[in-house]
Amino acid sequence: MAATQKLSGCRLPPLPTIGEIIKLYNLKAQKQLSQNFLLDTRLTDKIVRQAGNLNNAHVCEVGPGPGGLTRSILKAGAADLLVVEKDMRFIPGLQLLSEAAPGRIRIAQGDILAYKLERRFPANITKTWEDDPPNLHIIGNLPFNVSTPLIIKWLEQMSNRTGIFMFGRTRLTLTFQKEAAERLTASTGSRQRSRLSVMAQYLTTVKSCFTIPGQAFVPKPNVDVGVVHFTPLAQPQIQQPFKLVEKIVKNAFQFRRKHCRRGLGYFEH
Numbered sequence: 505m506a507a508t509q510k511l512s513g514c515r516l517p518p519l520p521t522i523g524e525i526i527k528l529y530n531l532k533a534q535k536q537l538s539q540n541f542l543l544d545t546r547l548t549d550k551i552v553r554q555a556g557n558l559n560n561a562h563v564c565e566v567g568p569g570p571g572g573l574t575r576s577i578l579k580a581g582a583a584d585l586l587v588v589e590k591d592m593r594f595i596p597g598l599q600l601l602s603e604a605a606p607g608r609i610r611i612a613q614g615d616i617l618a619y620k621l622e623r624r625f626p627a628n629i630t631k632t633w634e635d636d637p638p639n640l641h642i643i644g645n646l647p648f649n650v651s652t653p654l655i656i657k658w659l660e661q662m663s664n665r666t667g668i669f670m671f672g673r674t675r676l677t678l679t680f681q682k683e684a685a686e687r688l689t690a691s692t693g694s695r696q697r698s699r700l701s702v703m704a705q706y707l708t709t710v711k712s713c714f715t716i717p718g719q720a721f722v723p724k725p726n727v728d729v730g731v732v733h734f735t736p737l738a739q740p741q742i743q744q745p746f747k748l749v750e751k752i753v754k755n756a757f758q759f760r761r762k763h764c765r766r767g768l769g770y771f772e773h
């Protein structure tokens with residue numbers, strides 16, 4: 505077992521390392537759930553640093569798996585961490601972590617695409633936050649198979665100021681396949697510029713943080729991974745309903761190798 509670990513100034517009872525957790529619970533990675541684990545704490549700490557100051561923050565982590573990134577989030581000082589994991593097999597390992605950091609972790613088992621994050625903010629709490637909105641973050645080494653629908657879902661909530669985006673300040677620090685990370689951050693005129701670039705950039709400041717080589721993950725995926733940070737803009741660059749913007753942008757990019765105007769011609773009000 506590993507030596508005693510320090511999470512944000514608290515001495516913890518000895519915790520198994522992530523590698524030991526994987527062995528202890530026989531957690532063989534499942535490809536269909538995009539399970540590629542990060543065991544190197546220097547990398548998980550580096551991802552978490554991209555989020556900024558997490559001291560006393562409220563954080564949601566998507567897909568904690570064996571808990572490597574989870575530990576880094578706790579070390580950074582998050583006061584309240586909700587983890588949403590689809591695979592039941594990881595829950596006992598996460599409970600060990602929860603016992604080591606009492607009162608700081610809530611564990612939810614479910615599919616993040618269907619999960620309503622706002623459920624964790626009861627009305628009596630959000631009322632008290634109206635004058636002084638909290639430091640809210642979403643962090644995740646995302647499963648590749650859900651990363652694009654997930655960011656689109658959250659951008660829509662950001663646009664409508666609903667759910668966890670109700671205060672307009674929730675920041676996101678997420679991993680994507682390197683190609684998707686490049687599309688999200690591509691500027692005007694770039695070959696990588698796509699529907700995803702426009703949708704993300706009209707609502708947020710998108711920053712490409714760093715690339716993690718595939719070899720850093722266990723098992724190794726066929727691609728490298730990009731870490732991307734999103735900060736919501738005070739005002740969206742396009743003041744139109746999200747679905748309308750999405751439709752126009754989709755049509756424009758469908759025909760971009762032909763004529764953009766032709767694409768827009770297909771758009772019906």
Ligand SMILES: C[S@@+](CC[C@H](N)C(=O)[O-])C[C@H]1O[C@@H](n2cnc3c(N)ncnc32)[C@H](O)[C@@H]1O
Pocket residue numbers: 537538539540541542543566567568569570571572573574588589590591594614615616617645646647648650
């Ligand atoms: C790339 S792994 C990351 C695991 C861990 N955070 C790490 O960095 O080592 C993705 C995690 O997301 C979980 N997952 C996959 N699909 C999910 C979904 N729809 N909702 C919630 N979790 C999901 C997987 O079970 C896995 O634990």
